[in-house]
Amino acid sequence: MTTKPTVFTPNSAIATAVHPSPNIEPRRGGRPPNILLLHYTGMRSGPLAVDYLARPDAKVSCHYVVDTDGTVTQMVAESMRAWHAGVSSWHGETDINSLSIGIEIQNPGHEMGYHDFPEAQMRAVIALCQDIVTRNAIPPERVLAHSDVTPMRKIDPGEKFNWQRLHRAHVGAWVKPSPPHDDDLGLGPNLESETPAPPQACIAAAQRLLHRYGYDVPCSGIYCEVTLKTVAAFQRHFRPARVDGCLDLSTLATLERLLAAYPTPVAAAAPTAIA
Numbered sequence: 001m002t003t004k005p006t007v008f009t010p011n012s013a014i015a016t017a018v019h020p021s022p023n024i025e026p027r028r029g030g031r032p033p034n035i036l037l038l039h040y041t042g043m044r045s046g047p048l049a050v051d052y053l054a055r056p057d058a059k060v061s062c063h064y065v066v067d068t069d070g071t072v073t074q075m076v077a078e079s080m081r082a083w084h085a086g087v088s089s090w091h092g093e094t095d096i097n098s099l100s101i102g103i104e105i106q107n108p109g110h111e112m113g114y115h116d117f118p119e120a121q122m123r124a125v126i127a128l129c130q131d132i133v134t135r136n137a138i139p140p141e142r143v144l145a146h147s148d149v150t151p152m153r154k155i156d157p158g159e160k161f162n163w164q165r166l167h168r169a170h171v172g173a174w175v176k177p178s179p180p181h182d183d184d185l186g187l188g189p190n191l192e193s194e195t196p197a198p199p200q201a202c203i204a205a206a207q208r209l210l211h212r213y214g215y216d217v218p219c220s221g222i223y224c225e226v227t228l229k230t231v232a233a234f235q236r237h238f239r240p241a242r243v244d245g246c247l248d249l250s251t252l253a254t255l256e257r258l259l260a261a262y263p264t265p266v267a268a269a270a271p272t273a274i275a
């Protein structure tokens with residue numbers, strides 16, 4: 001596979017700079033991008049992130065980087081497969097890199113002082129996302145967090161990312177979350193002794209709903225670690241007021257509301273040639 005960066009014309013007018021990454025390859029199966037995947041960089045600065053994503057030995061890349069001041073750098077042409085999703089899954093599809101366009105949003109992340117996304121950056125993210133979903137006909141329910149497609153490994157872009165605002169700008173799915181209550185701590189694997197055992201049927205029902213929306217979760221009725229982290233990923237995206245991985249009534253109500261609003265989540269498009 002090529003390791004020489006290839007200069008290309010930016011796909012989006014929102015991109016103000018091009019910094020080609022060598023870490024690219026053709027999209028497998030010739031399938032067009034059908035998912036928009038949002039990340040945070042987890043690095044100290046935007047320029048450091050761009051440098052890293054352009055290093056051949058890093059073996060990672062993404063299509064766009066949005067710095068805190070709103071500067072947008074395109075690193076991979078949208079027609080190419082970038083390496084940002086890693087081992088991941090959505091609606092049973094596991095080659096998310098071949099199906100997605102990836103945006104890295106500069107933020108040091110949970111391990112280095114996770115902070116709010118600045119206004120200039122949010123404006124740039126929104127404009128870029130609007131442009132990408134319009135040109136690529138990406139439906140709302142396929143605008144996803146990295147944590148949605150790999151909840152066991154990733155938590156980015158995290159609960160501070162404003163998905164509601166993105167939705168108001170006509171990008172991504174959102175429903176008004178049911179607020180969590182202090183007296184409803186929900187079901188989880190580590191219950192206090194006075195708490196009754198979690199009913200398996202209830203856990204299985206929630207797992208089925210998460211699975212129907214696209215999450216890769218077993219429908220076992222057992223509150224395993226995958227279930228805990230998948231519930232946390234759902235909360236991080238759709239009910240950010242409390243992210244604890246416990247299945248409380250607010251989480252369930254929000255999930256049911258989401259599936260009612262988006263009753264037939266769109267699976268990946270059938271293989272077609274990229275125009």
Ligand SMILES: [Zn+2]
Nearest residue numbers: 039040146156
């Ligand atoms: Zn990520």
